[in-house]
Amino acid sequence: MNTIIASTWQEMLRRKMLLITFVLTALFLAVFWFIADTVGADFANGGDLLMQYARRSAILSLGFFFGGFVVAFLAIFSSFSVISGEAEQGVLQSVLTRPIPRWKWYVGRWIGYVSLIGTYALVLFAAILLITNVHAGMTRDYSDIAVSLLLFLGAVPVLVGTSMVGSTVFSGIGNGVFMTMLYGAGWLGGMVEKVRGALPVESEVEATLSRIGALLSLIMPADGLNRRMQYVLTQGAGETIPFLTGGNPPSNAFVWYAGVFAIFAFGLGLWLFRRKDF
Amino acid sequence: MNTVIPAIHTQALSKIYDNGRGCRNITLTVGQGEAFGFLGPNGAGKSTFVKTLVGLVRASGGNGALFGHAIDSLEARKQIGYLPELYRYPEWLSGEEVMKFHAGLLGIKGGEAKRRIRERLDEVGIGKRGSDRVKQYSKGMQQRLGLACALLGDPKLLFLDEPSSAMDPVGRREVRELLLELKKRGTTLFLNSHLMEDVETVCDRMALMLNGDMIRSGLVEDVLQTKVRWRFKVGGFSPLILDWLREESGLSIALADPVHDAEADWDMPVWLEADVSDENQAGLLNMLLIEQGMTLYESSMQKEKLEDWFVETVSGRDQRGERG
Numbered sequence: 279m280n281t282i283i284a285s286t287w288q289e290m291l292r293r294k295m296l297l298i299t300f301v302l303t304a305l306f307l308a309v310f311w312f313i314a315d316t317v318g319a320d321f322a323n324g325g326d327l328l329m330q331y332a333r334r335s336a337i338l339s340l341g342f343f344f345g346g347f348v349v350a351f352l353a354i355f356s357s358f359s360v361i362s363g364e365a366e367q368g369v370l371q372s373v374l375t376r377p378i379p380r381w382k383w384y385v386g387r388w389i390g391y392v393s394l395i396g397t398y399a400l401v402l403f404a405a406i407l408l409i410t411n412v413h414a415g416m417t418r419d420y421s422d423i424a425v426s427l428l429l430f431l432g433a434v435p436v437l438v439g440t441s442m443v444g445s446t447v448f449s450g451i452g453n454g455v456f457m458t459m460l461y462g463a464g465w466l467g468g469m470v471e472k473v474r475g476a477l478p479v480e481s482e483v484e485a486t487l488s489r490i491g492a493l494l495s496l497i498m499p500a501d502g503l504n505r506r507m508q509y510v511l512t513q514g515a516g517e518t519i520p521f522l523t524g525g526n527p528p529s530n531a532f533v534w535y536a537g538v539f540a541i542f543a544f545g546l547g548l549w550l551f552r553r554k555d556f
Numbered sequence: 557m558n559t560v561i562p563a564i565h566t567q568a569l570s571k572i573y574d575n576g577r578g579c580r581n582i583t584l585t586v587g588q589g590e591a592f593g594f595l596g597p598n599g600a601g602k603s604t605f606v607k608t609l610v611g612l613v614r615a616s617g618g619n620g621a622l623f624g625h626a627i628d629s630l631e632a633r634k635q636i637g638y639l640p641e642l643y644r645y646p647e648w649l650s651g652e653e654v655m656k657f658h659a660g661l662l663g664i665k666g667g668e669a670k671r672r673i674r675e676r677l678d679e680v681g682i683g684k685r686g687s688d689r690v691k692q693y694s695k696g697m698q699q700r701l702g703l704a705c706a707l708l709g710d711p712k713l714l715f716l717d718e719p720s721s722a723m724d725p726v727g728r729r730e731v732r733e734l735l736l737e738l739k740k741r742g743t744t745l746f747l748n749s750h751l752m753e754d755v756e757t758v759c760d761r762m763a764l765m766l767n768g769d770m771i772r773s774g775l776v777e778d779v780l781q782t783k784v785r786w787r788f789k790v791g792g793f794s795p796l797i798l799d800w801l802r803e804e805s806g807l808s809i810a811l812a813d814p815v816h817d818a819e820a821d822w823d824m825p826v827w828l829e830a831d832v833s834d835e836n837q838a839g840l841l842n843m844l845l846i847e848q849g850m851t852l853y854e855s856s857m858q859k860e861k862l863e864d865w866f867v868e869t870v871s872g873r874d875q876r877g878e879r880g
Contacts, residue, residue, distance in 0.1 A: 281660030292648035368643030372705060375610045376661040377633040555573075555613035 279378075279386040286390025290356055299352055299398065306344055307405050311413075313340060318413035334414035335512040341406035346433070346504040349399045353437035354457045357391050359450030360442060365556050366450065374556060384442070384551045388544065391438045396431050403430050422510050429507035429533070433500040436536055437461070439543030440498070446550040464501040467494025471505075471526065488526075495528065499536035502528040561624040563588045563635075563713045563744035564609065568618035571608045572768075579605040580768045581618065586761070588623075588712070591735070591745040593755035593776065595862075596765030597870055602748050603641055605765070606715055609746075610638045622713060637711030639702045641718045641748070647691035651682055651701050654690060655708060662709045676704040681730055695722035703731065713744040720751065732757055752862040756780065762862075764869060772869060779865050784831070785858040786838045787812065791825040791851035800848075805841050807832060825853055 290296050314337045364370040374380060407423070410416055417423065440460065444453040470491035474484055495502040509527030564586040571578040579601035586592045596602045607613045609620060611628045625631035645654045652673060659669040677686040680700040685693075693701065699722045706714060720731040728751070735758045739745055749755055755762055756776060763773035802809050812827035832838050838855065845852050 281657060284660075285657055288653075289646065289648065368640055369646060371607075371612060371640040371643055372638065372645075372658070372702065373661065374612060375633060375636065375638040376658065377630045377663075378661055379630065553614070556607070 279382045279389075282378075282383055282386025283390040283393070286387055287394055290391075290394055295352070295356055296394070296398070299348070303348065303402060303405075306348075307409065310341055310344070310406070311409055313337070314409050314413035318410075330415065331512070334410060334416070337410045337414050338406070338511055339508060341410060342430075342504060342508055345399075345402050345406055345430070346501060349395065349402065349430075349433060350437055350461050350500055352398065353391070353395050353434050354441050354461060355454065356395065357387075357438050357441040358445060358454040358457050360387055360391075361445040361551060361554075362448060362453060363445070363450035371556055380552045381548055384548050388435075388438060388442060388547075392435050395438065396434050399431050399434055400427070403427055417511065417513075422513075426507045426511045429503045429510065432503045432533075432536060432540070435540045436498075436500045436503070436543065439540050439547060443543050443547040443550065446547055446554055460498045461500060463494050464498030467491045467497070468501045468505050470494065475526065495532070496535065499528075499532065499539050502532055503536050506533060560588055562586060563590065564592075564620070564622055564746065566609070566618065566620035566627075569605070569608060569615055569620045570617040571604050571613055572616045573604075577601070577604075578616070578768055579608070579765065579770075582770050583618075584763065584770065584773070586744060586746065588744055589739075589742045590761060591739050591747065591759045593759035593762035594746065594748040594765065595750075595752075595755060595762055595866060600765040601768040602765050603717055604768075606638075606717055606746070606748055610636060610715055634709075635712045636715060637706035637709060637713070638715045639699075639706040639717060639719055641721075643702060644698065645690045645701060645705075647689065650689050651677065651686040651693070651704075654701060655686070655705060658705045658708050664709070672708055672710075676707050679707065679734065680704045681727070696724060696727050699723055700727070700731075703734070707738075711743065713746065714738065715746045715748070717748045718750065719747070720754065721749075728754070752866060756862045764866070766870060776862070780862065784833070786830050786832050786841070787854075787856055787858050788828045788830070788841065788845060788852060789825050789854040790828055790845055791853060793826045793828075793850055794822060797848055797850075801841070801844055804844055805830075805837065807837060807841065809841070825851070829858075 317337050317340075318333050359366075361370070364373075373383065403426075407416055437457075441453065441457050444456050447453075448456055468491070470487055474487040474491060479487070506528040562585045564584065566582050566584045568581045568583055570580045570582070572580065577599070582605055594602050594606070604613065608615050609622065609627055611633060614628070620627040622632040623635050625635070645651075649657070655673040655677065656669065659665070659673060664672060673686070677683060680703045682697065682700050682704060685697070690698065690701070699720065703716075703719060706716070716735075719735075720728040723731065732754055735745060735747070735754070739758065745758065747755060747759055759776050761774065762776050762779070763770050765771070798809065798811070807830045809828055809830040812829045830838070830841055832841070835857075838857070842852060842855055
C-alpha cells in the first residue's frame, strides 16, 4: 500500500498540481496580508473589544472563504478521474493484475490524496490564523483552534471520498462536473442559510429557507463543516458580514452526519471499485 | 498419466456484458510451457476472455484457474505478467520509475529491483532511454516498456494482448525473438494477436473466437499443414496439356490465374498450382513439365498461411464486429 500512497504523492508533485497551488496560495496570502492589515487597522490602537472581534471575524471569514474553496477544488480536481480516467487511459489495467488486493489500491489512493491535501490544508489554516493574529489578534483557546482545524481538515475526506465514488461510476470529465455541482449545491445551502440570517423575512419564509439550506448542505457537507469551523473560531461574532458569515452554524448533529457521510462515501467507493469491471 | 497442473484451465467460462457481448462457455486448457495463440476478428471477445483470466473483469459464469489457483485469486496473479492491449503509463514518470512502481507492487525491492529493472529494459531494447520520461516515448517504445513491466516479476505465464501492434518491423521481429526466447526458458505464453506471423512463429496451439464463441482450436502445425501447395512458373504452356498433366501425375493442378486461361495469352509464362502431399510428387511434376518441352522458371512450396486460414474460416459467417 505504501507504493500506492507514494505514487499518489509523486503524481501530485510531478503534475505540478501542488506547485501551482502553492504559488497561487502564496499570492493569495500576500494579498490577504494587506486585506487583514487594512481591516484590522485599529487593532494596534486597542479600541472597542466587540469591534475587534468583528474585525477578526471578518478577516477570518475572508481568509477561509478562499481557503475553503481552494482546499475543496484541490481535493476534487486531484481525484475526480482517479479511477475512470486511469481506466480510460489503460493505466489501471496493468496495476490491478498485480498480486495486490483491489482494496489496497483504493485505500492507498485515498490515503495518498487525503494526507497530501490535508497537509496543504493544515499549512493554509496555520497561515490564515497567523496573519489574522498579527493584524487582529486570535483566540488563545487552543481547544477551539484544534476543533476548528479538525473541522477544516474534515472537508478533505468528505470530498476525496465522494470524488472517488463518482470516479467509479462516471467518466473523468463527467465526475469533474458532478463533483463541482455537488460542492456548489452544498455551498449554496450555506449561502441560503446566510441570506436567511441576513435578510429581515417573515418567520414562515425563514423556516422554508432554513429547510432548503439544510437539505442542500446535507447533499454535500464539506462547506457546512467550513461554516461550523468559522463559527468555532469566532464564536458567533461573524454575523457582521452578510453572505460571508451569518445564519445559524451547522449543529453538532451535522458534524456527526458529515463524519458518517465521509465513512459511507469511502465504503461505497471501495465496494463499487472491488466489483467494477475494467 | 500427466499430473502436471495446466497453466490455464477454464470450464465454460463466460463473461456477458449488459449489451450481450463478451465471451461464452469457453472451455480451454493450456499446458505449462506452451505458447497459445488466440485469434479472432475485432469484437470477437478475445480481450474480454483474457481480462477475465487476469482478474480485470468478473466472470458471469463457469470457472477458471491459473496453475490450479482460482482466476480471481492473488495466488493466480502472482504467476502472471500481463501486457494490456490499450494502455498508457503515467507520462510524468520515467520508464525506470514506472518499472520501480511495478516492482513495488510485486514486492521486489532494493538491489534486486534495480537489477531486474535494468535487465528487463535492456531485454526489450529500451536500455538507457529508461531514464527518459514516458511522454517522450513513441508508441512502440511504450509497448516495449509495457512488455518490460509484464516481464518484471519473471512470470510463469505471460498474457500478451497485441504485444507488437504499434512497433515497426524491426521491433516486431525483436519481440518475436524475445517471445521465442521466453518460450525456450519455459514461460507459458498466451498471445492474443492480429499479427498472424507472430502466432505462426511462436505458438504451438491456437484457438479462434468469433462472436464470443470459441469456434476452432488445435495445433498451429495442423492448421498450416492442411494444404501444402506447390507453385510452378512455366513458359510455353498450352491449356491442352493441363488435363494430360493431371492424368499423368494424379494431382489436382490448376492455373493460378483463371483469367489468363480466358484470355489465352500463352506467350507469357503462367503459374500453375498443385496440391501435393510430399516432395516426390512435386519432383514428378517438375519432370513431366520439362518432358513436355516447357520451360520451368521457378517452383516453390506454398504452405498455407494462417492468415488465409483465418480469412477462410471467418468469411461468410455473421460477425458482430466492434460495434452493435
